[in-house]
Amino acid sequence: MKAVLITLAALAGLGAVAGGSVVAFGLYNVSAQAGHLPAVGWVLHTTFRNSVSLRAPSMADAPDLDDPDLVALGAGHYATACLPCHAAPGQQRTATSTAMVPEPPHISEAIAHWEPNELHWIVENGAKMTGMPGWPARQRGDEVWAVVAYLEAIRETGPAPDTAALAEVTEPRAYCATCHENVAGPVPRLDLLPADYLEAQMRAYASGLRPSGIMEQAMSRVDGDDIAALAAEMAALRVRYDNPADPGTADETGRALAMQGTRDVPACTACHGPDRDAGPAPGRAGPAIRGQNAAYLAQQLDLWRDGIRTGSPLMEAAARDLTDAQIDALSRWFAQQAPAPDN
Numbered sequence: 001m002k003a004v005l006i007t008l009a010a011l012a013g014l015g016a017v018a019g020g021s022v023v024a025f026g027l028y029n030v031s032a033q034a035g036h037l038p039a040v041g042w043v044l045h046t047t048f049r050n051s052v053s054l055r056a057p058s059m060a061d062a063p064d065l066d067d068p069d070l071v072a073l074g075a076g077h078y079a080t081a082c083l084p085c086h087a088a089p090g091q092q093r094t095a096t097s098t099a100m101v102p103e104p105p106h107i108s109e110a111i112a113h114w115e116p117n118e119l120h121w122i123v124e125n126g127a128k129m130t131g132m133p134g135w136p137a138r139q140r141g142d143e144v145w146a147v148v149a150y151l152e153a154i155r156e157t158g159p160a161p162d163t164a165a166l167a168e169v170t171e172p173r174a175y176c177a178t179c180h181e182n183v184a185g186p187v188p189r190l191d192l193l194p195a196d197y198l199e200a201q202m203r204a205y206a207s208g209l210r211p212s213g214i215m216e217q218a219m220s221r222v223d224g225d226d227i228a229a230l231a232a233e234m235a236a237l238r239v240r241y242d243n244p245a246d247p248g249t250a251d252e253t254g255r256a257l258a259m260q261g262t263r264d265v266p267a268c269t270a271c272h273g274p275d276r277d278a279g280p281a282p283g284r285a286g287p288a289i290r291g292q293n294a295a296y297l298a299q300q301l302d303l304w305r306d307g308i309r310t311g312s313p314l315m316e317a318a319a320r321d322l323t324d325a326q327i328d329a330l331s332r333w334f335a336q337q338a339p340a341p342d343n
Helices: 002-024 040-055 068-081 116-125 141-157 163-167 172-180 195-207 213-219 224-235 250-258 268-272 294-305 313-319 324-336
Strands: none
Touching: 040 116, 068 141, 068 163, 068 172, 068 213, 116 141, 141 213, 141 294, 172 224, 195 213, 195 224, 250 268, 250 324, 268 324, 294 313, 294 324
16 A cells, blocks of 8 residues: 555656646747647637536526517627627628637537536636636626627527627717617616716726726727716717506605605605706705616616615615515606606
8 A cells, every 4th residue: 555655656756847837948939820729729629618507597587588688788898799700690701800819619509508508607617717707897707698688589589689780880979879878778878867977986986986887888989088978968868768658656756765864864765856857966965766667777776775776874784684576666757757857
């Protein structure tokens, strides 16, 4: 037994010396043109597939992936963040992307053998040593479902909408309008908010202070000196909105919640209306949200409650103990209120 242990120790030592020599003397060729050694590609791909399958989230947390607004939102992000490597349906990849090692697959091939929850994990986490990045904003896995919805749409019907055309939109206002003028649901109405408030939020997205992978990507296309002018243009948009037609129990339940304060937290309406004009109230941080899209309001309350969106101790305290049902009722009630008179 002693001889066996000595032999194993010697082999381990030799292996360590060999590995150290490869690192120290640069013996391994890292050239992308050389590619991987035989079987290395198979090992990496198999490891990747098994790792994704083990860690993919439950589909129980997925929204309606057939929602056309969610699909359109994902398409807008895909057009600038993903298309350069994976192309769009019916479009060829660039020579540069096909020269990468490993080669990023065409999007039609990339999604062919993955379930929606597995696609979510891949888009959110990326993959080491492949050039596939993780989602720009950590803890915003909720946004990733928009990209998954788009990928599921093209799996079934091809491009919808045409991401290749979206990728050609370079003027900031036109690019922002592809979502904020045409997409409702999870996208906020900017026409309800004053330009100075929008400018502050744009700068917060650009710096990562307000987390959003979609908005951080969008703001990376805007020069800092142009943000104020862009905010003014966005505040002037007249946009689609998506408020529930049938309030159900939201009318009374949401109203009671909105107007109910505590010793430590004032009523929602004290900061957010509906009994005041648009824009942040003097001494308060909250914008008027009457008439805002219900799905967007619910998303933001989720973020405040879960500690993902921070920066306002008042909002953090107000949302901390809300249930999913209360968030739904509050969001629908505010969405059903008429916008401020100047909107």
